Amino acid sequence: MNKEIKIAIHRREKSFSDYWIDWCENNNVNFKIVDAYESNIINEISDCDGFMWHWHQDSYADQLFARQLTLAITGMGVKVFPDVNTSWHFDDKLGQKYLFESLGIPHIKTFVFYEKDKAKDWINHATYPLVFKLRGGAGSNNVKKVRNKREAKYLVNKAFGSGFPVVDVYEVAWQALWEYRRDKKFIKLLRFGYYFIRAIVGLKPKSMSLRERQKGYIYVQDFMPNNTYDDRMVVVGKRCFCIRRMCRKNDFRASGSGIKIYDHSVFPKESIALAFLVAKKIGTQSIAMDLVYDKNGKPRVVEISYCFVTDKFNGYFNEKLEWVNARVTPQIFMIEDFMAAIEQKEYFKTAVC
Ligand SMILES: Nc1ncnc2c1ncn2[C@@H]1O[C@H](COP(=O)(O)OP(=O)(O)O)[C@@H](O)[C@H]1O
Ligand SMILES: [Mg+2]
Structure with missing residues (x-):
């Protein structure tokens, strides 16, 4: 490891930082622990080549400033994980709608309204069922099926009235x-x-005590019927890890069901190829995406997230879509790729001099 490279890591127990710190210690990496919540964080990071922070969707504080800090640090020439492309859309289904459309990523037709009158007009002519979501949330907590106009009307009134709690x-x-x-x-x-x-x-859960209610918009999308599972594809660098998550009994939602299949033979090659393509189009260091299948059996991206819960896999697909059998931890690949990317930068610096 290049001894001159120094990185900063924000430590949060039971987060990705546990793996990153262990890896740095085992590989003699020059690193320091920093606290992203400290007011002098920019100064703290200024002597480093990289900054890694596993910030979280449930944290009020992280949601307040993690994206802004990332952008500011990037401007200093310090490499960040997750970087801007990897994280700006995190836990933000509104942002993801525009991103999927702009990059031509196969997605589910999604409608969003910021004006009550337009939303009310639209639901009069919509085809049901639809799926209603809040912009944030995990484990299907904020995902509901809308069966008819009456239910849609209730949601529109609430969205443009008292709003919805984040949990x-x-x-x-x-x-x-x-x-x-x-x-x-x-x-x-x-x-x-x-x-x-x-x-x-x-x-209310402590994590939501400071977070604002969700209101002033409504997000609905077409319902993809007959999906008894979703396929979660995680791409870290040049590797794709796969999990099939079965839906809860009598429910269309797989996220959070806790019933998972890891057998790599079940994953369609088309889905793995799509996962690599999406990661490339968005330019992510790490991305987990949920795929459901349309009536023609084609995979469509439901949502993306730079972080995820699983930390042990029995292998992954490489970019040639070949299975690589190995007990691996994606969180370790994150820091390996990160250090390699910084070294690459160093190489260019030296070369230019
Ligand atoms: N439009 C849809 N049609 C059919 N199933 C869907 C649709 N959107 C989501 N789902 C199902 O609901 C689950 C939760 O949706 P998702 O948008 O991923 O929310 P969360 O952020 O809570 O994971 C998905 O894992 C998928 O199984
Ligand atoms: Mg999901």
């Missing part, structure tokens, strides 16, 4: 109930009881 506490309780049904463990039943009571008495 639906009843959905959290139903998720806990689903986990009990799936696992049949008494502890999960207790968990459901806990979240259900919290929902009834109106106790």
Whole structure:
């Protein structure tokens, strides 16, 4: 490893930084731990070649400034993970709608309205069912099927009235109930009881206490029927990791079901190729994308995210779409690629001198 290269890492326990810090220690990398929330963060980073921060969608603070900090640091000539292309659309389905359309990425037809009258007119002539979503959310928490005009009208009135909380506490309780049904463990039943009571008495999760209600827009998209799973493709550099996530029982939503298939033989080559293409078009260091299939069996991107929960895979597909059998951790590939990219920059600096 080039000893002159120095990187800064924001440490958050149980996040990607655990892997990054271990990797730096094991590979004798010159690194320092920084705190992105400190006011002097720019000064702290100014003697570094790179900055890595696994910022999170549930953090009010991260949502407030992570994108802006990334852009500012990039302007200093310091390499960032996740960089601007990788992260500007994170947890933002509105941004992703425009991104997919602008880059010609196969997506699901999506409609967004910022004016109540236009939304009301549109729902009178729409074809149902539709899928309603908030711009942010995970585990299907903010994703609902809209069966008819009456339900759509209710959502439009709410979107342009009191709005929606960033986390639906009843959905959290139903998720806990689903986990009990799936696992049949008494502890999960207790968990459901806990979240259900919290929902009834109106106790909100700490993570949402500062976040604003979602209002002033409505996001709806065509419903893709007969999908009993979605395919989550994760592309880190030149590797594609795959997970098939089965839908919950009697539900069209796979995200958050916790029922996963890793057998690489089930993934269509077309989906793997699409995953690489999407990563290339957007120019990402790391991207997880959820694919569902249209009536012709063609994959369509539902949403993208630079981070994800799985950290162990039994292999990946390379860019030739060949399976590489190896027990691997994508989070380690992130830092390996990151260091290699910085070294490349160093090489150019030296070459120019
Ligand atoms: N338009 C759609 N048609 C059919 N299924 C969908 C559609 N949009 C989402 N889904 C299903 O719902 C799940 C959650 O949707 P997604 O937009 O990925 O939300 P989240 O951010 O909560 O993961 C997906 O994993 C997929 O199974
Ligand atoms: Mg999803």
